[in-house]
Amino acid sequence: MSNLPTVDEVVQLPAVREGVVPPEYLDENDHMNIGRYLEEASLGLWHRTIEMGMGPEYIEERRQTTFTAEHHLTYLSELRLGDAISVHVRFLERSDKVLHTLTFIVDRTHGRLAATVEATLIHMNFDSRRPEPFPDDVLPEIDVEVARSESLGWAAPVCGVMGVRRR
Template sequence: MQNNSRGGTLVNPLFSTKQHVSPEWVDYNGHMNDAEYARAFSLAAEDFINFIGLDEMGRIEHSYTIFTLETHICYLKEAHEGEELTIKSHLLDTDAKRIHQFLLMENQEGELIATMEQMIMGMDQKEGKPAPFPEVVAKKIEEIYKEDAKREQPKQAGRRIGIRRK
């Protein structure tokens, strides 16, 4: 186990991190605001980026960072003030410079309450353009991907927004 940057816990070998719903995340409906789900997922994604070796020191050492290209959030259940959230990662695909990641948010009872699918890309900070992951990072990503590929793909993965017609 490792600690994340906010004092939560990272669990190996499959990545997960824990957070709590802070009071400022709760809206007038008495539950976590939709924008705060995005924040919670973003914080978890930062923890994942640290986990693969691109923490502050890794970014400096490699002159390399990660940009988010696209996200899609599904809201399934409410989260309330003080509630502990566990966010788990599942890598759906990867190549030399991109990761297609699926994050699953669970409440204290282990119920799935939200998901976020995202595409992230590695960037060479000196060149200011996309570039392959540094070798040590690429190896960590491949190790995670090999484990995640053995798991069942989340049913929400690959969804698109649209009004279903009968």
């Protein structure tokens, strides 16, 4: 992950979460605990899917959801008590059942990236617990986000070993 975007580039993506590092996020090293980075990124991605209509009602009414199949978490800078953070999600590519994403955690206090969390989501039938294609009315929403990602003018700093697998 050598070509990291700047904070100014990342904030071209909307912030889906904003806050400050609270005391309960700290570990014995007096910085934000490892699990909280993944939690913040996961909640940011969940909020983004809700915005696209795939939230609790989607699960309840359509009996469809997404499961995370893989994560790659990269720590870039330490977060400490009271640091202001924002979370930004980029949709990179998709197939009929898989969505490849990259979530950024920005340290707003110090003006730097704190972490990236790359993930692949699989669209699932909630009852059978088996992969299922995204519905036709959801795909255009995803495609708009993928197109926006492609138009940003800066490369996504992906790990290079995960994403949408083509058969």
